[in-house]
Amino acid sequence: QVQLQQSGPGLVKPSQTLSLTCAISGDSVSSDSAAWSWIRQSPWRGLEWLGRTYYRSRWYNDYATSVKSRIMISADTSKNHLSLQMNSVTPEDTAVYYCVLGGIAVAGTYNWFDPWGQGTLVTVSS
Amino acid sequence: QSALTQPASVSGSPGQSITISCTGTSSDVGSYNLVSWYQQHPGKAPKVMIYEGNKRPSGVSNRFSGSKSGNTASLTISGLQAEDEADYYCCSYAGGGTWVFGGGTKLTVL
Numbered sequence: 050q051v052q053l054q055q056s057g058p059g060l061v062k063p064s065q066t067l068s069l070t071c072a073i074s075g076d077s078v079s080s081d082s083a084a085w086s087w088i089r090q091s092p093w094r095g096l097e098w099l100g101r102t103y104y105r106s107r108w109y110n111d112y113a114t115s116v117k118s119r120i121m122i123s124a125d126t127s128k129n130h131l132s133l134q135m136n137s138v139t140p141e142d143t144a145v146y147y148c149v150l151g152g153i154a155v156a157g158t159y160n161w162f163d164p165w166g167q168g169t170l171v172t173v174s175s
Numbered sequence: 176q177s178a179l180t181q182p183a184s185v186s187g188s189p190g191q192s193i194t195i196s197c198t199g200t201s202s203d204v205g206s207y208n209l210v211s212w213y214q215q216h217p218g219k220a221p222k223v224m225i226y227e228g229n230k231r232p233s234g235v236s237n238r239f240s241g242s243k244s245g246n247t248a249s250l251t252i253s254g255l256q257a258e259d260e261a262d263y264y265c266c267s268y269a270g271g272g273t274w275v276f277g278g279g280t281k282l283t284v285l
Contacts, residue, residue: 086274095178096213096221096264096276111272147220154209154268156227161211162266163232165220 051075053131053148053166060172067138067173071131071148071166078124078131079104083159086152087122087133090168091144101152102131138173145170179204179265179277186283192253195280197265198246203275205246209268212241212250215279216261224263225250252282260284 057069069087076083084103090096100112102122112120121134131148146169151162180198187193197204197212204210210228213221223232225241228248238253248267252259265277 088276095278096266098266098274098276101272109272113273152274154207154272156208160209160268161223161226161232162213162221163223168220 051150051164053150053164055146055148055166055169057169057171059170060174061138061142062175063139063173064137067133067135067142067146067171069133069146069148069169069171071133073129073131076150077126078129079126081105082153083150084152085122085124085131086149086162087131087146088149088162088165089144089146093141094144097144098152099133099135103153140173143171143173177275179267179275181263181265181277181280183278184281184283186285187252187255188285189255189257191255192251193255193282195250195252195263195265195282197248197250197267197277199248199267199275200246203246203267203269204243204248206270207268208243210241210243210248211266212239212248213264213266214259214261215264221264255284257284 052074054072084101086101087099100122123132148166149162153159212225215221229241263280269275
């Protein structure tokens with residue numbers, strides 16, 4: 050059973066970089082069938098898929114157009130961790146951020162999002 | 176990648192059936208059989224209820240069912256129970272490795 054444990058600061062200043070990590074247990078971040086996504090939720094934007102990473106002989110990344118220029122998702126295989134970095138944050142980036150297993154667009158495998166991490170409320174404020 | 180359109184709220188009495196719609200475009204819902212539905216209770220993370228349009232994960236009640244017609248997907252909950260009161264979100268693959276969610280629907284069990 051996959052479990053995701055998130056960590057990272059809950060307060061980030063405007064224009065700075067948001068950094069979160071997600072410790073994975075029960076599966077490998079470099080699994081050749083899984084994908085790992087970051088999703089955020091705010092009252093004004095609802096649920097918003099931010100991006101994904103997955104390993105198929107090499108690493109692949111895809112990002113939402115809305116954040117593509119500011120975001121990086123990476124994996125640390127030695128720690129079995131997933132990371133999210135988003136730079137130049139503004140108050141509009143205030144949200145609960147989730148790391149999630151899923152996001153592969155293939156029938157029969159991981160084309161859904163489950164399980165979810167516990168969520169991290171990140172507030173962007175000076 | 177515009178958000179999928181869901182009604183803001185729906186309601187029903189215990190035992191009744193309700194349907195939540197999720198309208199996208201020919202670039203997302205209409206093009207792929209990769210719509211999933213999520214239930215979220217206050218303060219909790221979303222939980223998948225339906226995937227690939229009409230499939231239920233193990234452990235999800237058969238009172239939950241999904242369907243699709245053209246650019247619109249639907250979630251039907253039959254035999255409404257008090258515990259079904261929650262927010263519901265649809266999600267679809269949108270091509271190019273990206274995914275899009277609906278704005279969410281608040282279900283009230285009267």
